[in-house]
Amino acid sequence: MQDYQIEQGASVTGAPFLLRRWRHPDSWQISATAIALLVSIPIMILMASLFTPDREIWAHLAEHLLAGLLLNSFLLVTGVSIVTLLLGVPLGWLTGMCEFPGRKFFSCALLLPMALPSYVLAVVYLGILDFSGPVERVLKLLMPDSNGVIIGDIRNTPGIISIISLSLYPYVYLLARTGFMTQGAQTIEAARTLGCSNRQAFFRVALPMSRPWIAGGLMLVIMETLADFGAVAAFNYDTFTTGIYKAWYGFFSISAAAQLSSMLLLFVIAILVIEQRMRSRMRFTGINKEKQKRIKLTGSRKAAAFFFCTIVFCLAFAVPVTQLLFWTKDTFEIEFGSRYLEITAKTLILAAIASIITCMAALILSYTRRLHPGPVTGGIVKLATVGYGLPGSVLAVGFFIMLSQIDKSLIGLADTVFHISIDPLFRNTIIVMLAGYLVRFLAPAYAALDSNMQRITPGLDDAARLAGLRGFTLLKRVHIPMLSQGVLVGTVLVFVDVMKELPLTLMTRPFGWDTLAVKIFELTSEGEWERAALPSLVLVLAGIIPVFLLIRSSSRT
């Protein structure tokens, strides 16, 4: 229906009209275009480097690295996909459509692992299963005869797959659950009256109908897996992101890093396209207004559902958080000090600046879309928000190249025209970092804001005007109160995401701008799991805030 209207609108007003509106752009349109350019230029620089390969570097990469990186990434993505599906889909079905003891608790609690960045989870499990860790000690007590290490090193392919799956399954879980619930219990009932048992109804109706949701969740998981840096680095598992980092710091080769980034970018864009397609196929049919009729589980099934949820919740959240609390207790006196406070302060300052800038950019996009609806603005918004799927390390490389090019031409310009020598403007400032954050986190901020913006219908403006409100008064009395919640949510989301962001910060930070995430990374590379507990715990606590926002908004709809 909506497609039809858009089509009709386009044929009536036509392209000339749209262009006319964009021929004399106002300041909103100019700003929105600038934001979209800021996002797309680094992407284009990287794409250009894909098509203009430096032969020598390319040969080196192809010979020594590429096969391994491709195989590792393939194994990781495949493994994580399978495990997140096996965890997320049944959990979504159980909490979304069934009734068993603890169902209400688990439907929220199973989202909590989203608060744990994958590198924190990796650190915790490396520590727990370390040869001097608690599990090994218990096993030693139980089996005093055994020689040597019982568990062995978990830094292998199944190990990293398990860790990343435990931290990413909530995406599949959340979307699968939404899919099952919005498809309505009524279709399941229809299947029952047509001769299907509950089991058959699940496989013949619920699962195929929820395919777009599940696939959408899976694409998010794959994007996050490809973007992951901290966990794979802690496990010494070489993927594209660690390859980029090593090329950058190990060989000091920007072009090798750019080469690898461009390949990763290609994969991510492919996934992004699939994800968008899945999103457009999510149709909300038969939403049941009546009370959801859940499938009551009995006997052994009831117990199995409870234990499955309990085990996943414990492994992905309860155990790691408990371990972090114990470690923090042990190391608090040593770790907590002026150096720690300084890092925390820097993290918070950075997060605050980034979230304010990002929300302002989101506000500009959202207003432009409201004032000038149409395909041109739609395209600009889509381009500007594409960055959420891009790995931080890729963005770091892209922005570094872009801004050092600008620096170089400015220095050249000053030298040839004014005959003065100037220092680089951007290099070693937090501007590279902030630009990276803006691009990476603009999408969640925009989504939070725009959902509120859409509630301010044109009719509301008209009504306010008829009531005598104009200009700033209109903004103050209608728009700002209606947008404030969206702005707040957007700011919080970006704030927490910036706190947790590792590769972008690690690769672009100027001297003296270490954050908590960087601190955790450094301690991890030295094998100091326990000392990483305090900063990890802070990140987890901050990470719980957006999860609560998510739970609240999903329980409202």
Place this chain on the structure above:
Amino acid sequence: MKTQLKVSTISHSYDTVQTLTDVSLSLQRGEIGCLLGSSGSGKTTLLRIIAGLEKQSKGKIEIADKNIASEAIWIPPEKRNIAMVFQDYALFPHLTVADNIRFALFNMPRKVQLGKVEVMLLTVGLGGYGRKYPHQLSGGQQQRVALGRALVTNPDLLLLDEPFSGLDVRMREQIAEQVKKIVKEKDITTLIVTHDQEEAFAFADYVGVMKNGKLLQWDTASALYDHPITSEIASFVSDGTLLDGHILENGNVEYPLGTIIHNNPNHLLPGSRVHVFVRPEQVILDSSSKVRAKIISHVFRGASTLYSLELSTGERLTAQVTGQNIMRTGVSVSVLCTKPILFL
């Protein structure tokens, strides 16, 4: 004739709220029954209990003399051979029309399935639509797919939950007529739930009026119209006014529109108060009547006109008068009622 559906003393409650109390009804093979009631009357719950989507707390259901739900036995919905058409059709959006229709035939050979689908598509008037998806069809077409999907299994009982409420008024009658024709041809026992009295009367052999979880009366449509057992049922199945009356010495009833011959079988004392239900179509203007009324307002309906009248005794009532001559407000007329319904 043999009994196809027998519902005996069914009760049901959600948590602490009693939704159904001692409901009993039965249908012979090939008959169409209808449960009529406003929302919250329990009619849909009863349908869902018969389908096996809810469990009753008490009572028994038999289909074709087989016990399918009682205290001892509870057969799950997929084994009941009951088909149901849902209010919003509940078509599977990921399947084509043909795949929707053959959904329940999964135990049969593919060839048989496809043959049945072809026949059913023609029966419901959707020949050639098999490859389309539900969202490509209009509401009426979707409705017929839902019906085809339900009928293709040759069910022992067909349940329809407000099946026509999603359609616009014009289409509703047309589709209802088609559906009635199909189920009568196939001799399928059918139970329908609706809140629309006209639909119920047009569609069903037997109509039951439900309120607050109770089945007030289960009867043929004409019996329900002519002999409602309570004034509540009378006002539910048609418009009308409830007037006060009293018993005379000779046992007859006097009320504002005259006297009703009544031999007083209950031996009510003279002077006892009774109620008389008067329908607009049964109030006529007749100059022989001694009862005078003043026209307060009128609504032109095309073939007829509705007059609001005020009697000299102060009561108000409505008369539906056919014909094109519209009388002005304020005019005094003589009225009588051809068929007053008496409630003691």
